[in-house]
Amino acid sequence: MTVAAPEPKANMGNPAPRYDAVVKVTGRATYASDMPLASPAYAFLVTSAIAKGRVESFDLADANRVRGVIDIVTHEKGPKLKELKLYSNGGYAGTTIQPLKSAEIAHDGQIIAVVIAETYEAAREAANRVTVSYTAVVPSATFDSPGTTTAAAKGQNSQFKEDPQVGNFAKAFEDAEVKLTASYDTPTQHHNPMELFSTSCAWIGDNLVIYEPSQYVYGLKNGVAEQLGIDADKVRVVNPYVGGGFGSRGSMTPRTAIIAAIARRLNRPIKLVPTRDQGFTIATYRAETRHEIKLGASRDGKLVALRHEGAEVSSRPDAYCVGGTKTTTRLYACPNVDSLVSIVRADRNTPGFMRSPPEVPYLFALESAMDELAVKLKMDPVELRRINDTTNEPIGGKPYTSRSLMACFDEAAKAFGWSQRSPEPKSMADGDWLIGYGCAATCYPTQMGPSAARVRLQRDGRTRVEIAGHEIGTGAYTIIAQTAAERLGVPLEKVAVFVGDSELPPAPVAGGSNSTASTCSAVMMVCDQIRQRLFKAMMPNQSLTDRAKETVGIGQTPATRAAKSDRSLDLEKAFDALGAGVVEEYGEWKPEDAPLDSFQAMHSGHVRLVGGHSLKDKIAYAFGAEFVEVRVNRFTHEIRAPRLVGAFAAGRIMNPRTARSQLMGGLIWGMSSALLEATEIDERTARYVNDNFADYLVPVNADVPGVEVILLSEQDDHINPAGAKGLGELANVGTNAAVCNAIYHATGQRIRKLPVRLENIEV
Amino acid sequence: MSDKSSSRSSGFDRRAFMAGAGIALVPLTARAAVQDPTQAAAQDPALPVEVTLRVNGQDKRLRIDARTTVLDALREHMGLTGSKKGCDHGQCGACTVLIGDRRVVSCLTLALAAEGQEITTIEGLATGDRLHPMQQAFIDNDAFQCGYCTPGQIMSAVACVKEGHAGSDEDIREYMSGNICRCAAYPNIVAAVKQAAPDIMKG
Numbered sequence A: 001m002t003v004a005a006p007e008p009k010a011n012m013g014n015p016a017p018r019y020d021a022v023v024k025v026t027g028r029a030t031y032a033s034d035m036p037l038a039s040p041a042y043a044f045l046v047t048s049a050i051a052k053g054r055v056e057s058f059d060l061a062d063a064n065r066v067r068g069v070i071d072i073v074t075h076e077k078g079p080k081l082k083e084l085k086l087y088s089n090g091g092y093a094g095t096t097i098q099p100l101k102s103a104e105i106a107h108d109g110q111i112i113a114v115v116i117a118e119t120y121e122a123a124r125e126a127a128n129r130v131t132v133s134y135t136a137v138v139p140s141a142t143f144d145s146p147g148t149t150t151a152a153a154k155g156q157n158s159q160f161k162e163d164p165q166v167g168n169f170a171k172a173f174e175d176a177e178v179k180l181t182a183s184y185d186t187p188t189q190h191h192n193p194m195e196l197f198s199t200s201c202a203w204i205g206d207n208l209v210i211y212e213p214s215q216y217v218y219g220l221k222n223g224v225a226e227q228l229g230i231d232a233d234k235v236r237v238v239n240p241y242v243g244g245g246f247g248s249r250g251s252m253t254p255r256t257a258i259i260a261a262i263a264r265r266l267n268r269p270i271k272l273v274p275t276r277d278q279g280f281t282i283a284t285y286r287a288e289t290r291h292e293i294k295l296g297a298s299r300d301g302k303l304v305a306l307r308h309e310g311a312e313v314s315s316r317p318d319a320y321c322v323g324g325t326k327t328t329t330r331l332y333a334c335p336n337v338d339s340l341v342s343i344v345r346a347d348r349n350t351p352g353f354m355r356s357p358p359e360v361p362y363l364f365a366l367e368s369a370m371d372e373l374a375v376k377l378k379m380d381p382v383e384l385r386r387i388n389d390t391t392n393e394p395i396g397g398k399p400y401t402s403r404s405l406m407a408c409f410d411e412a413a414k415a416f417g418w419s420q421r422s423p424e425p426k427s428m429a430d431g432d433w434l435i436g437y438g439c440a441a442t443c444y445p446t447q448m449g450p451s452a453a454r455v456r457l458q459r460d461g462r463t464r465v466e467i468a469g470h471e472i473g474t475g476a477y478t479i480i481a482q483t484a485a486e487r488l489g490v491p492l493e494k495v496a497v498f499v500g501d502s503e504l505p506p507a508p509v510a511g512g513s514n515s516t517a518s519t520c521s522a523v524m525m526v527c528d529q530i531r532q533r534l535f536k537a538m539m540p541n542q543s544l545t546d547r548a549k550e551t552v553g554i555g556q557t558p559a560t561r562a563a564k565s566d567r568s569l570d571l572e573k574a575f576d577a578l579g580a581g582v583v584e585e586y587g588e589w590k591p592e593d594a595p596l597d598s599f600q601a602m603h604s605g606h607v608r609l610v611g612g613h614s615l616k617d618k619i620a621y622a623f624g625a626e627f628v629e630v631r632v633n634r635f636t637h638e639i640r641a642p643r644l645v646g647a648f649a650a651g652r653i654m655n656p657r658t659a660r661s662q663l664m665g666g667l668i669w670g671m672s673s674a675l676l677e678a679t680e681i682d683e684r685t686a687r688y689v690n691d692n693f694a695d696y697l698v699p700v701n702a703d704v705p706g707v708e709v710i711l712l713s714e715q716d717d718h719i720n721p722a723g724a725k726g727l728g729e730l731a732n733v734g735t736n737a738a739v740c741n742a743i744y745h746a747t748g749q750r751i752r753k754l755p756v757r758l759e760n761i762e763v
Numbered sequence B: 001m002s003d004k005s006s007s008r009s010s011g012f013d014r015r016a017f018m019a020g021a022g023i024a025l026v027p028l029t030a031r032a033a034v035q036d037p038t039q040a041a042a043q044d045p046a047l048p049v050e051v052t053l054r055v056n057g058q059d060k061r062l063r064i065d066a067r068t069t070v071l072d073a074l075r076e077h078m079g080l081t082g083s084k085k086g087c088d089h090g091q092c093g094a095c096t097v098l099i100g101d102r103r104v105v106s107c108l109t110l111a112l113a114a115e116g117q118e119i120t121t122i123e124g125l126a127t128g129d130r131l132h133p134m135q136q137a138f139i140d141n142d143a144f145q146c147g148y149c150t151p152g153q154i155m156s157a158v159a160c161v162k163e164g165h166a167g168s169d170e171d172i173r174e175y176m177s178g179n180i181c182r183c184a185a186y187p188n189i190v191a192a193v194k195q196a197a198p199d200i201m202k203g
C-alpha cells in the first residue's frame, strides 16, 4: 500500500490500479481529436467580437483567397437546424442561443462563421482574415449593469421547484440573542478541462459518427439527431476517454450539429479543434452569484433562525440557476428557515453546471457565516457545527440516510492538529508569515439515475461489460470492472469494460456525481441475472412454482436468492450444467423513487436523476470536513495554502485509490476557487478578458505543497444497491469557506468575496 | 443606443508575419517542394514544403504547410496522437516532447525548425512492452485522472530528472510547474517523479 493506494477500511473495495492506466501513460488512449479520419477537412471558428448587436456584413474576399479554403459558413448560408431546446425543458442543449441562424449576436464570443479548409493552418489563417462589420448595442455585463432584469427563480426554471421555508423566520430572527447578517460574492469561473472542446463529424452514407468529449453520449446523440431532423439511431457518439469534464460537457452545445451539417453538405469528415479562448464562450461556465445570509442563535450556539437569499446571473433567453438553498437550508438543525433565489438576466452566454454547481457558491456563503457566528459566540467553529448537527433535515423533517459529518470533523481535526490553534486572530506567526487555521463542512447530494448494462461471461471467466458510461478521469472503467469481477467471482484481469459509446446500453449523464452509484448498481444487477441463470442450471429439480415465479420475475426462489447472496459459483460446473459456452444478459436498473417514464427517458437521452433532498421519505448526502492552513506574508500580502486536510464519508468506497485521487483533486479545486480562479468580465463590453491559461489562474504543482485525504468507513443500505455515494463533487465545496476562515484567523480580516488575492489583504 | 464599428477578428496578421519570418527560416532548414523555395515560401506559406522529422528513432518525410508545428505534424500528419493540444500557446505543457535532451512545448516549435533533431514523444518511451520507469511510477502513484495532461507530464518529468531537478519535493514541484493538470493530480505526480528518479539516474 502506498499513499496513493490507501489500505481499505471496512466497506471499501481494493485500491486496484486504474484499468486505463497503461494506455494513458503510453499515449495510446484515444481522445476525440485523436481519432483517425479519412482525409478530413479542418474547421476553424470565427467568434463575435461584440456581446450584443448584429452582424451587418462580412468581407470574405481576403479569407477566400487563402490557399486551401473550401468554404466559409456564415448565417447567410447557415445550416438549417431545428431549434435548440434546453435539457431542463425536455431538450438536450445547455443553451437556446443558436449561432449562424441570424445576424443577431446575443453574447461575446458567439460563433459567427466557420471556415473549412484543407489544412488546419489554412483554416486558421482564413479565419483571421474574415472581416466583420457589426452594429453594436451596449450590453449588460453582470450584476449592477444597467439593463439587467431580475426575477425570482421559482416559476421560470422548471428544475428550481421551491424556496425552502419552515417556521417563522422573521420573528425568530428578531428575538434571537445573537445575530449575524453578512453578504458574500462568488465570481464567474470556467471549467477549463485540459482537452479542448473539439468535435469531429464523419458521415458514412446517412449514418453520422461524432467524436467529441462528452459527459453524456446518449444526450448528445439524441440532441444532434433532433437538430438535424434525423433518426437518433443513425447517430453514434464515441469517446472512450474524455480529457476532463467538470460539468462542461454534460449538455449539448450548438457546435456539434453545425459541424455535422457542414460535413454532410461537403460530404467530407470535418475536424474542429477550437482554441482555448473560444472554449470560454462556446460552452458553459459557473455564473457569478451573490448571497445574503442571516443567522440567529441562542447564546449557547443553537441556531434559531436562518435565511439564505441568493442571486445568480444567467443569459437573456435561458433561466439557468443552481439554487443551492435546497442544501444550505437543510444542513443544520434550525426551526425557522427562509430562503429566496433570484435570477439576473444579462447579455451573456448561458451558464451551466460546473463541479458542485449549487454547493460551491451557496456553501461558501453559509460556511463563512457559520465561522463568523462562531467568532461572535466566542465558540470553536467545530463545536458550533456539533451543537447544530442533526439526524433529520429541518424543512420536511426527513431523516438523513446516514450522516458522518461530525466523525469527519473529528478525524480531520486530529490529523490537522486543530488543537494547536490559538483561537485569537493574528495570534500565530512564523517569521514574516501570519498563520491561520480554518475549517468548514462540506456535503454533496447522493444522486442516482436509471442505467442499463450488458454483461457477457465465458466459461473461462473472461467477462465483457458494456455500458455507455463515461471515463472523464473519475475511474469509471476501473470500478465497473471491479464491480463485475466481484459479483461474478472472476479475476479483475479477465474483465473488459466498454464505455463512452452511444451504441452501448444507456447510462446517465456523468454529472451530479451519480455515475458510480448508477452504473455499478446496474452492473451488479445484470451480473446477478447471470448468476441466477447459472445457479438455476445447477438446481435441475426446481419446483413448478419457482419456475413460474422466475418466468414472471416476481417473488424469491432458491436461484434468485443464491444469485443475490455472496455464494460463490464454480463457473466450469455451472456452464457445463447449463450446456453453454457464454452467458450474456442485458438489464435496466432504476433507483427507488425514479419517475415512471425513467427507462423510456433513458433511451432517448433524458436524465431522470433522483436523490439528495428529493427522495420521498429520506434525504441522502455525502459529508466531509475540510481544514486549511494559510500563510499570509505580513509585507507582501502573498497568500499560500501549505496544508489542505479533508476527511470524507461517502458510503461504500469502491476503490480507495481512485476515490482518494478525486477527493485530492477536489480539495485543490476548492483552494483554487478560493485563491485563484475568476473569469474577469469587462463591464463595458460584457466580454471575458482573461480567456487563456496564462491569465485565468489555475494551480500548478508549486501551488500545492501538502494535501491529506482521509477516507472514513461508512455503510448506508438505504441509497442504492452499490451502497455508494458520489464523491467527485464533494471535496471542492467546503474548501472555499475554509480558506477564507483561515485567512480571517491569520489576519483578522474577513473577506466575503472570492477569489481572495493579495490586493484584497489589508493587514 | 448603437454604434457602427468595423473590426478584424484579430489584429495579428499571421501571413505578413510568416512571410517575413519565412525568408530567414525556410531556406535554412527545409527543402521546399517547389522550384524556388525562398520565393514560393515568401509568397504563399500554404504551399507544402518537404521536411524530414526524426521521431522516436525513425525518419519520416512529410509534405506539410510551412507553418505546421511539431505538435500538429505529429498529430495530424504522422498519426502520433499521444502528444496533446491543451492551449496551442505554450501555456499548459500538454504537448511537451523531448528534442534532444531538452523538453519543449511542441505547439510553439515549427516542424521545419526541428528537422535533423532527435524528437522523442510519449510513444517512444517504453521499450516494447516494458514501460519506462517514469510511466510505471505514474501508474503506481495514480499520478493522473483524465490522462490528458499525462503524456506531457511524463515527458517533462523525464527531463526534470535528467536536468538534476528532482533532488527535493520543492524542486520537483517547481520544475514540474510548466505542466498544468486540471484534474490536480499534483501530489501524486511529485511522488511518481521521486519514485522514478533513482532508476532514471542509474540509466
Ligand code: FES
Binding pocket: B084, B085, B086, B087, B088, B089, B090, B091, B092, B093, B094, B095, B096, B105, B106, B107, B108
Ligand atoms: S498545447 Fe502546447 S503548451 Fe499547451
Ligand code: FES
Binding pocket: A194, A243, A244, A473, B143, B144, B145, B146, B147, B148, B149, B150, B180, B181, B182, B183, B184, B185
Ligand atoms: S490528469 Fe486530467 S488534466 Fe491531468
